[in-house]
Amino acid sequence: RVESNLLFAPPIAMHGLIHVVFKHFVLDELGPNVWRDALQRLCIVDDAPLLKHRQHSDDLTLRLVAAVVDRAGVALDVAFELFGAYFVRYLAAQGWGTMLSSMGKNLKEFLAGLNELHHFLERDLRTAVFPFFTVRDGPNGGLRLTYKSSRMLPSLTVGILKEISAVVFKVRVSVVEVSRQDNIMTWQVDELGPVTPESSEESTAPTRDTPKAKGEPEVVKRAGCHWVRISFWQFHQVLASCCSNKSAANDAPASKAATAELEDKAVVRSESAELSVLSPLFCTSFSCSPMSDAGGLPICDQIRAAFNLDPDEPLVRWVRSSKPAVRLEVARSLMRAVPAVKVGASWDNVNDFEAGSYGFWGTHEVNPRFLRWSTRCFEDTEGSGIGDMPVHFLSHSWDAPPDWDGIIGEGCSYSKYKAATACWVAKDIAAKQLHSAADWGDVHYWLDKCCIPQNDNEALDLHIQLLEEFMQLCDGLVVIFTWAYLSRLWCVYEW
Secondary structure (H helix, E strand, O other), X not given: OHHHHHHHOOOOEEEHHHHHHHHHHHHHHHOXXXXXXXXXXXXXXXXXXXXXXXXXXXXXXXXXXXXXXHHHOOOHHXXXXXXXXXXXXXXXXXXXXXXXHOOOOOHHHHHHOHHHHHHHHOXXXXXXXXXXXXXXXXXXXXXXXXXXXXXXXXXXXXHHHHHHHHHOOOEEEEEEEEEEEOOEEEEEEEEEEEOOHHHHOOOOOOOOOOOOOOOOOOOOOOOOOOOOOOOHHHHHHHHHHOOXXXXXXXXXXXXXXXXXXXXXXXXXXXXXXXXXXXXXXXXXXXXXXXXXXXXXXXXXXXXXXXXXXXXXXXXXXXXXHOOHHHHXXXXXXXXXXXXXXXXXXXXXXXXXXXXXXXXXXXXXXXXXXXXXXXXXXXXXXXXXXXXXXXXXXEEOOOOOOOOHHHHHOOOOOXXXXXXXXXXXHHHHHHHHHHOOHHHXXXXXXXXHHHHOOOOOHHHHHHHHHOHHHHHHHOOEEEEOOOOOHHHOHHHHHHO
């Protein structure tokens, strides 16, 4: 079998979490005596170092698998298929069935989305080398699935595929090899019928055909005594460890005046070329609180004082008629940005983020604390500002698009999706501009709820009037795109 060649594979790295899952697989499916004896064969007295969440030598993992297989008397390919099926049940027991079911309404859609899933995983697991899948209709029905990987584990893949079909889509499938060449393998996948109460009691993976050792318990198919809760982030690490080849309110404007301003802007301003050669008029940053620290003057009064305007001068009208350089400098003085870590969360932390973010993504609530999350972008006279940290304009729709649950899947929160998206995009930006995805918290977003004072109507209208300038001052545009994005006037304007 192809898996046998793994015992002579070149040194690569395996994350310790795969050891954790593998241990529970052995305990549940093969018995504690097999695990104990396998450790003894490897001269391992304490398995605690083996289970640490860090990179381990791939040779160690493969020797552990070989010791278990030899002790249990199970063929290597059978053991991998059993483990693949167990891995899916393990995830389902952790509560990730909803996430898996959201990847498609049927098995074909699920398989077609695997490469996209791996694409997202790469944001967090940048040293991983993922397998590549293609799926198409079979010549006589069913599906043709092609699997390509630098680390060939076909039996593991078959076990996962069969169990995914049974657990997520409630169908039994047959998986028959069609062709194999080097690191590419193709299967014919056919449905055998729905999962019945009788068939659900049996594992879709093969069982051992050898007698159990003396004192060894029977194989437990659905035992739960050894389940250990893991986070979604850790689940990503498990997936990547199998394929790593390296060691190491509404969207409408907030006021009638702003609506009129937006409708007046049928085309984008054309003076942008001129702005690149203009020098700033002054370097004062205004506080975005209702009352600033500059003599207790509100933001708008500070602007009037700085430009020697009449105290009753309507700022929105004045800004509209001002020269591009003046508009840009006013925007520069008002511009704030929020750290990505305040509005984004990695998958392992998205539930805690939503619980502790005061409903940031999930409601239209105006909360003064959101404004306090942001910071001035440009230095004032005291040197306050975010310095050279990248700032991107984040464009999105606050409301979930129509039929979100029906298309994406019930239980897949739109607000969690946006928080996770804000995080992994920030990781992309950090990896490119800050040279480390781990520094994603230093990436900043211009985001209306955090960067526009919502409790000062004049200041709010002024910020909306300067929306184009805020976008120009950002380093780039990030769009959280859905099928309803282009139906929103604000979104179309920002796009």
